Amino acid sequence: LRYLTAGESHGPALTAIIEGLPAGLALPEDYVNRQLARRQGGYGRGGRMRIEQDQVRFLAGVRGGFTLGSPVALHIENRDWASWQEIMDPGAAARLDQRVVTRPRPGHADLAGALKYGHRDIRNVLERASARETAARVAAGSVARRLLEELGIEIIGHVVRIGPVAVPEPGRDEDILSACLAEAGGMAEQGAVTMPTGVETAAGEGGGMCSGDVSTGAGTSGEREMPPPGKFPDLFHLRELLDASPVYCLHRETAEAMMREIDRAREAGDSLGGVFEIRVYGLPPGLGSYVHWDRRLDGRLAGALMSIQAIKGVEIGLGFAGAALPGSQVHDEIFYSRERGFYRRTNRAGGLEGGVTNGEPLIVRAAMKPIPTLYKPLRSVDLISKEPFAASVERSDVCAVPAACVVGEAVVAWELAAACVEKFGGDTLQEMKANYQQYLDYLKTR
Ligand code: EPS
Numbered sequence: 001l002r003y004l005t006a007g008e009s010h011g012p013a014l015t016a017i018i019e020g021l022p023a024g025l026a027l028p029e030d031y032v033n034r035q036l037a038r039r040q041g042g043y044g045r046g047g048r049m050r051i052e053q054d055q056v057r058f059l060a061g062v063r064g065g066f067t068l069g070s071p072v073a074l075h076i077e078n079r080d081w082a083s084w085q086e087i088m089d090p091g092a093a094a095r096l097d098q099r100v101v102t103r104p105r106p107g108h109a110d111l112a113g114a115l116k117y118g119h120r121d122i123r124n125v126l127e128r129a130s131a132r133e134t135a136a137r138v139a140a141g142s143v144a145r146r147l148l149e150e151l152g153i154e155i156i157g158h159v160v161r162i163g164p165v166a167v168p169e170p171g172r173d174e175d176i177l178s179a180c181l182a183e184a185g186g187m188a189e190q191g192a193v194t195m196p197t198g199v200e201t202a203a204g205e206g207g208g209m210c211s212g213d214v215s216t217g218a219g220t221s222g223e224r225e226m227p228p229p230g231k232f233p234d235l236f237h238l239r240e241l242l243d244a245s246p247v248y249c250l251h252r253e254t255a256e257a258m259m260r261e262i263d264r265a266r267e268a269g270d271s272l273g274g275v276f277e278i279r280v281y282g283l284p285p286g287l288g289s290y291v292h293w294d295r296r297l298d299g300r301l302a303g304a305l306m307s308i309q310a311i312k313g314v315e316i317g318l319g320f321a322g323a324a325l326p327g328s329q330v331h332d333e334i335f336y337s338r339e340r341g342f343y344r345r346t347n348r349a350g351g352l353e354g355g356v357t358n359g360e361p362l363i364v365r366a367a368m369k370p371i372p373t374l375y376k377p378l379r380s381v382d383l384i385s386k387e388p389f390a391a392s393v394e395r396s397d398v399c400a401v402p403a404a405c406v407v408g409e410a411v412v413a414w415e416l417a418a419a420c421v422e423k424f425g426g427d428t429l430q431e432m433k434a435n436y437q438q439y440l441d442y443l444k445t446r
Helices: 029-040 079-083 110-117 123-129 131-150 176-183 187-194 198-203 235-244 252-267 297-306 319-324 401-424 429-444
Strands: 002-006 013-019 056-060 072-077 154-162 274-281 311-316 334-337 341-344 362-368 378-381 388-391
Touching: 002 131, 013 131, 029 056, 029 131, 029 401, 072 131, 110 123, 131 154, 131 401, 131 429, 154 176, 154 235, 154 252, 154 401, 274 401, 297 311, 297 362, 297 401, 311 319, 362 401, 401 429
Parallel strands: none
Antiparallel strands: 002 013, 013 072, 056 072, 154 274, 274 362, 311 362, 334 341, 378 388
16 A cells, blocks of 8 residues: 655645555545544644635546545645645746745755755745645545544544643543543543443553553553453544544643643744644554564554654654653553453553554554744744844744644554555455454454
8 A cells, every 4th residue: 555645735736646445445525525624623723724625536546436446546626726826837837936935944844955955945845845735645544544444443533732731641540531531521420331441441551651650560450351352432422522622632621721822822923732642443463563674563653653744753652651661560461361362451552562563452642843833033044145034924823733633643544554455455345354354263263
């Protein structure tokens, strides 16, 4: 499975070509559009999002709503193109003398890109380096996500930090998602009933990377048995909560504080970064491989997440927190029962061991730096005149962490779908599903 994207931020459109999908996958445009709309949302976006209304158009590889097995070409129009036609014209008519950018913005690809490609107009760099490109990645990732759904694999992402404001650390033996659900109101008491027990599987007592729970020793989870694998948390309810949150944060109080922080940053002419977490449920053990460096799924996921504009760090499972703990408090002990097969009571590894999925939910987090386009001026030097100046802008996002979370879901979906295609192959979805079922049947014999 592979894909390429093309498109400038103020060019006519963004394009992606996807190759390697099985035939027979249902692929409604609405499904992709829903993810595109989520990416456009989020408190803290700038004026551009009022202009764009991203909609996908399939140009190839899909007929009657199903994939054909041929390459899928998709297209997302840039509405802003209307105001940029003369400047961005691909032909000789382009007004190359207008809206010329010679002042590199600190934190952007501007200076390095202009030096590398020999551009005297930084517009030639920023147009492609822009996070506008992530619309194409979300579209491609939605296609991957659709494939994963067919295999019973579900993805959910949520924002856990914006600037200094973070969701409270869950207590020992508490999972961040259950803590957020409880806080959402009325869920606490009914928790055990309405919240499928799979939530506990999500991060177990380790609480994944979120908990920072350094006090929990291995094997101290007592007799609290994890639910059988394959059980999900109430993703439907979690997604409803996420859709209702302008910052895509499940913890209401924190979400409000995040918005206040974004307002403050906007007033101060500043920008904010943050952290999002992606979880994936229903993964079988055995995706990815330990046999070669470039087949390790942790490396692929980290690479995919790091390739998102402004992402500066990735953690899997306990992540950096694990470096401060003794091994006995980091590794997930292995148990066996006739009914459940091999299982864990904790998920500090975040669902990956040796670069291979271990059957537990995947937990990855990514840190985004504050957007470098600031109203508050930062010092820089003109590319041509070499004169110092103070870099500032007229239009920008203050915070794009919620949007980046949706992009994160997309790129994680892509890597997982690619790993599934590698392992289960098949030219048709039916063939792929049969291969998958055979593997699941085999696992039951182990
Ligand atoms: C971006 C700058 C802003 C963002 C843009 C990414 O665009 P503009 O300079 O046109 O106002 O709105 O994001 C998108 C267009 C998008 O679809 O996410 C940047 O410099 O990266």
